[in-house]
Amino acid sequence: DITERKRTQAHIEQIALHDTLTGLPNRFLFHQRLGDALAQAKRHEDKMALMFLDLDDFKGVNDTLGHDAGDELLKQVAERLQSQLRETDVLGRHENTLARLGGDEFTIILTNLADPVDSVNVAERILAKIGNPFTIAGSEVHCGISIGIAIYPTHGTDPEQLLKTADMALYRAKAEGRNTYCFYSEELEAQVLIRKAIEADLRKAVEEGQLSLAYQPQIDVMSDRPVGLEALLRWDHPERGPIAPETFIPVAESTGLILPIGQWVLEQACIQNKAWQDAGLPAVPVAVNISPVQFQQEDVLAMVDEALQHSGLDHAHLCVEITESLVMQDDFVSSGILHGLRRLGVKVALDDFGTGYSSLSYLMRLPVDKIKLDRSFLHDIEYDQGGAAIVKAMVSLGHSLGMRVTMEGAETLNQVAVLSSSGIDEIQGFYFSEPLPPEAVPDFLTKEVNFSEKATAEPGRHTG
Numbered sequence: 001d002i003t004e005r006k007r008t009q010a011h012i013e014q015i016a017l018h019d020t021l022t023g024l025p026n027r028f029l030f031h032q033r034l035g036d037a038l039a040q041a042k043r044h045e046d047k048m049a050l051m052f053l054d055l056d057d058f059k060g061v062n063d064t065l066g067h068d069a070g071d072e073l074l075k076q077v078a079e080r081l082q083s084q085l086r087e088t089d090v091l092g093r094h095e096n097t098l099a100r101l102g103g104d105e106f107t108i109i110l111t112n113l114a115d116p117v118d119s120v121n122v123a124e125r126i127l128a129k130i131g132n133p134f135t136i137a138g139s140e141v142h143c144g145i146s147i148g149i150a151i152y153p154t155h156g157t158d159p160e161q162l163l164k165t166a167d168m169a170l171y172r173a174k175a176e177g178r179n180t181y182c183f184y185s186e187e188l189e190a191q192v193l194i195r196k197a198i199e200a201d202l203r204k205a206v207e208e209g210q211l212s213l214a215y216q217p218q219i220d221v222m223s224d225r226p227v228g229l230e231a232l233l234r235w236d237h238p239e240r241g242p243i244a245p246e247t248f249i250p251v252a253e254s255t256g257l258i259l260p261i262g263q264w265v266l267e268q269a270c271i272q273n274k275a276w277q278d279a280g281l282p283a284v285p286v287a288v289n290i291s292p293v294q295f296q297q298e299d300v301l302a303m304v305d306e307a308l309q310h311s312g313l314d315h316a317h318l319c320v321e322i323t324e325s326l327v328m329q330d331d332f333v334s335s336g337i338l339h340g341l342r343r344l345g346v347k348v349a350l351d352d353f354g355t356g357y358s359s360l361s362y363l364m365r366l367p368v369d370k371i372k373l374d375r376s377f378l379h380d381i382e383y384d385q386g387g388a389a390i391v392k393a394m395v396s397l398g399h400s401l402g403m404r405v406t407m408e409g410a411e412t413l414n415q416v417a418v419l420s421s422s423g424i425d426e427i428q429g430f431y432f433s434e435p436l437p438p439e440a441v442p443d444f445l446t447k448e449v450n451f452s453e454k455a456t457a458e459p460g461r462h463t464g
Helices: 003-017 027-044 058-065 067-086 117-131 159-175 186-208 245-255 258-278 300-311 324-329 331-344 360-365 385-400 413-421 438-446
Strands: 047-055 097-102 105-113 134-136 139-141 145-152 181-183 211-220 226-237 241-243 286-289 318-323 347-353 370-373 404-408 426-428
Touching: 003 027, 027 047, 027 097, 027 105, 027 159, 047 067, 047 117, 047 159, 058 067, 058 139, 067 097, 067 105, 067 117, 067 134, 067 139, 105 117, 117 145, 117 181, 145 159, 159 181, 159 186, 159 245, 186 226, 186 245, 186 258, 211 258, 211 438, 226 245, 226 258, 226 426, 226 438, 241 245, 245 258, 258 286, 258 300, 258 318, 258 438, 300 318, 300 331, 318 324, 318 331, 324 331, 324 347, 331 347, 370 385, 385 404, 385 413, 413 426
Parallel strands: 145 181, 226 286, 286 318, 318 347, 347 370, 370 404, 404 426
Antiparallel strands: 047 105, 047 145, 097 105, 134 139, 211 226, 211 426, 226 241
């Protein structure tokens, strides 16, 4: 009787070829299935797709709810993926394969595709299914998923090449904001290689201290005096020179590097401002931008408080800047965080105001000290009476709610004149000063200059 021996052998094979947590094919079996699917596609001249899937912010679930909750989420995700895959099986022949490679990475092999667009239908169904909330350890958990798609034979004819192109497509989906899908293309490959090079260099920059802060003054219109400084991140690459923030900040956000970088910026700005005040310089608030990734962390309030406690800076001399669009993504959660900042005694500014979400009803609910008008309103403001009227109306709106109003990006005397006549409180931009290194700030804060009579703008430049 060899029944028990066969049962034992089957159990060993199950363990060797399947993921112990989800029961899905593991990395080894996936590679076998991929090789078989490619061989079959070549024989029958069929099309097939390889989908690379990765959960968005899975680390956050582990960090907040624990690893047991993370494991439960992975099991529920696997079940939802399986339910969608069964609905797309071809003619009932279960030839498609869902596998877990490890961590929060999954792959799907779609065979016998009549048209590559069929993979889009699968991707959209998966996004919708995973987008529904999960119940984990009694808590409601929201989890997105990013998907990279490569098509045989267009994007690769062997397992290694197809895996590489699907991985690049996934990387791009992550970079485009996550919870989406993306196809591979040659243009995409070039973009991904550039972004990966930036990511590698940025990690090195963080380790080697290549990042620094510059400070751009904010000028009070009535007194012509600096009433604030905005801390702006700078990266001076040892070989390529200065890297523009709009080039590396999106990479930092998509890779999670923005978390340690953002914490360093906050701490450094507080320490520097306290040092200036201890040296007898005028006490003005320093403004620090909080990225969407930071804002969504549960410990954001603790991070701000810790930076203030460590530096000894008075809480009233820190201003946290958050974009208007970020606040509107979840105004209930945002309102709670903003009220938390207010309880800490920190000032709050709403950045990029007026870019499409402006609403009196939500402004009335938010504890905001200042609104910063988006620089797009400066376009032709000297010649466009309509644009000037819009700025004046938004200034009036801010004042009616007890908020100060700032315009950033001013470069010319004419722009400053129009803004001054609108009743705006503060102006920031190259007309007054470019972002200054820390050692140049003391002179700027103490010198006596009538800024309204001195044009120093450099045409074509804008606030960093």
